[in-house]
Amino acid sequence: MSSNSEPRVLSIQSHVVHGYVGNKSAVFPLQVLGFEVDAINTVQFSTHTGYKHIKGNVLQNDELEELIEGLILNGVDYYTHFLTGYSRSPDSLKQIAQIITKLRLKNPNLVYVCDPVMGDNGEMYVPEEILPAYRDVVVPLADILTPNQFEAELITGMPMKDLDGALKVIEALHNKGVKIVALSSTDLGDDKVMVALASNRDTCYKIEITKMDAQFTGTGDLFAALFLAWFHKSGSDLKMTLEKTIATMQGIVANTYNAARAKQPTGKIPVEYIELRLVQNKKIIEDPQINVNAVEIKRQ
Template identity: 75%
Template structure:
């Protein structure tokens, strides 16, 4: 049985040898913030898939089952939190739903944080038949979900054209049983900022402005979900403070990553290898983010 004082996370995500996405993006911040993290890597790739050459291996469903069986047989399958990100197939996602149910037999109070990674900017980068599994099987099991606007629209069949539309999408996800719904980014801002929205079922709803950076980062969604998990635990589910701390950490890391990359590449597009998130160098920001952007309460009518 685990120590009662230390929260324990099982994180099932992708893994890269170089760079920071999936588990590489989630584990270090969680550990720095005081969590024990056990991880299962759904893929092991040389780099994230935005690079020119992709090499590596994919964990097969029977291999995943074997790992879970080993944890269970050794009675080390007690977790306070369960975190999932990118899943490559409907079958692997159904398997994850089974794992959640199994873990909840050991700890009925287990908190499941689901980042339903399906796409962005109107494009799906997973098979289309993953969508109904997220929508109908996985999301109803989640305590916290952190989709971007596009993913939230996919799961509800609703469009976010304004704040009212965003709140309708959030309510539709609450109606599926999710306690905390976080739209990690929406297009409701302007050229300089995005808007993030977090809502608790039957409780408060907050929006926060997220400054845009002149670069595309990979792994920020994975980092967002891990940070939101950590801070919701550390603040005893204070959703306003959790959103503020999460965004403060992300902004600090993204800003530093951008500035260092720009110093090396003053003009033009920044190469992918220079824009890998600088997590290790920003350990102090992860531990103690300074909140400069406040979340503002919005009402659901």
């Protein structure tokens, strides 16, 4: 099958039985926006790792290989997009690189969207030996890269203390071969807002994101999926993609926060109250209303 009229995504990410991270955070929004999604789950856990007890199992590399082989043998390995998130080992990342090569045999125009999940707020939550595999093997294959600030700094080895630093980091990522760099969140705002950035080498846009006094999980996975979707649907319009992505996320996060605060009016919100409310916000996913515009940044 090689119909270009219908976007088809292969998404290789983590899976949780309860809650919304990894494929659980990415697949539903993509489907709502009209994408066929085939999902392979790198892990199957009861909940995300922010909960007290974690139970489940990990997909072994030979099992992943077998699943891909089955798709190829049955001739159902034509995809317009390939999306990857959390990987647990350098070997699994090298396997991702091999999968991209195989998928591009069937569709040379495959768009690879890579969310290089390694950590946040200055802390890595994957083994350190994953970094060289991302930096040297996977990132150069990516068409669209969606790191947060910490991950972008890790991959480039460069700090991002201000907007000028951010532009240097983005340029370094472009120089690795990445066509579109989208920084899902940075600390370049202030007490009230975070900043997201998106660049296609020629043009760079920034947009402000209102901060909430709560920690959300799965937002990076959601960002990557939405960015993939809107970049395709907008005909590669970078400004609109960033605006639609952030508008959707802001709507979902605000609704999730308000629902959680209704249950827990003061103090720290329990982790089980703050799972992203994707199903309840299907309309926002389908038709996000842009109320914050992206602003073009002039490069020096």
